[in-house]
Amino acid sequence: MLSIKDLSFSYNEEPVLKDINISFEINHIHGIVGLNGSGKTTFFNVLAGFLSPDNGTILFNNAEVFKKNIAYIDAESFFYPKLTAAEFLSVFPKTNSNFNETELAHIFNLPLDEFIENYSTGMKKKLLIMSQLKQDKQLFIFDEPFNGLDIESNKSLQYIIELLNKKGKTIFIASHIIEPLFGLCHQIHHLKNKNFAKSYLPKDYDLLNMEVFGEFDEHLKNTLSKSL
């Protein structure tokens, strides 16, 4: 279990996450959904250890998680433009013995001898994912992984996530593009009002769609009718 107890975090004394108590099954794929500003990225940052919580604990099988065991794939990452993709990948230690750089690059359609400055946003994202797959990590955090990917790469990524899970990895995904989440996740958790409001199993995904995104529609309509 990945257990979170009494977790709170605030930016400039403004609470973003408050008294979170939740347990996530390990070796599962967890989707995190919520409106913009609901704290998804902050939650991931706290989970990855980049932000220290005001209080609370995060334990992975009753032990602290080492940062080196966490793969964090953020929505936008900085790349040195004058490095080739192969040079970029060479920076990362190969701790996953099954990792085959050439084959994966072929599947992702990435020319490894090309300068990264010539890569598109989607290609950069795929390269970043490759760099994390090269390492044997326990926990994978994907923040908006499907943004900027073409249909083919989207499918490849979904398949990779499934494969990682089959290899016993625990995966967290936050995404605005929700369709892939329904097919992938063992559970989807709704972050609302600084806390996890509810967790949904696959059989409840219709309910999730209605409750979360129905609420979003309502919110959108209300906001727009007031603003325009």
Added chain:
Amino acid sequence: MQLLKIRYFQLKRDLGFLFFVIVALASCVSFLVFNYQKQIGLYAVGIILYLFYNFHKNRRDTAFINKHFESATIQMVVEYQLFLLPFSIPCLFTDYWYCFFALHIFTFLLPFIGFKTKIQFKYEFFTRLFKNDYVFISGVRRNLLLLIILFLSALILSPLKLFPLVALFLFNNIIFSFYEINESIQMLQASRRAPKQLMASSLSSGVGKMIMVNFPVLVINSLFNTDLWLFNMYFIAYNILILATVIALKYENYQYKNSVNNHQIKLIVMMLGLFIPYLFPLAIIFYIQSRAGAIKNLSHYLDAVN
């Protein structure tokens, strides 16, 4: 003038009242340099122009300014003209009064120049030479021509008095700029080092390369100008201190979502210390402060033990 507003907030945050002290100091130094002796003033013009050129070439906010600010180019022109004044006004009271116009004309034109390079050479031996030191590989590729010109100038002119040091200073300045960019969180964590180890390894790698370039020039220079050996030692030591501070500042302010750190002002103060020894203690304080801050900040991103 949104850009000036941003600069005002940055100066207020980073320096406060110290800003006026630094402006006064810079003006005094500028006046002294332009009055010192023949031709020194022209080197000073060269250095000032290079610093502005380098700043403009490497600034990361150009796209943002162009996209979001009205009359972006004019805003940059005004910014440069204002920040040049502490250096240029003193010229007017010296024999180099005409440099005032040269400085302002060049910095006026600067924002209109495009720097996008189309060169795609990989120089694959860099990968082997620098062994995964991505900061250097990427940085050298971006500035190769300028680095070669500066190094050769320094080497060829090394028997002379001032020239080689100016060329070396400019060379080192480019090296410092490599460390002003934040690597991604994934690259940072790939080293699997604890914060103190990461700082030490970044510094030793940078210092090693800097000494390799600086040492031959300084040795030849000291052999031909025996009265300069002490200054040459100060020069290399001070440059190492600047590099250490640049690395410490980068990690002190490291945020995985921002690729650029804005501590240009602190760095300019540090660089002035090369010419104004009174600023040396301030440089030491900057380094000690930043190093402690860097280790603390890195502990958010790296495990305490590897």
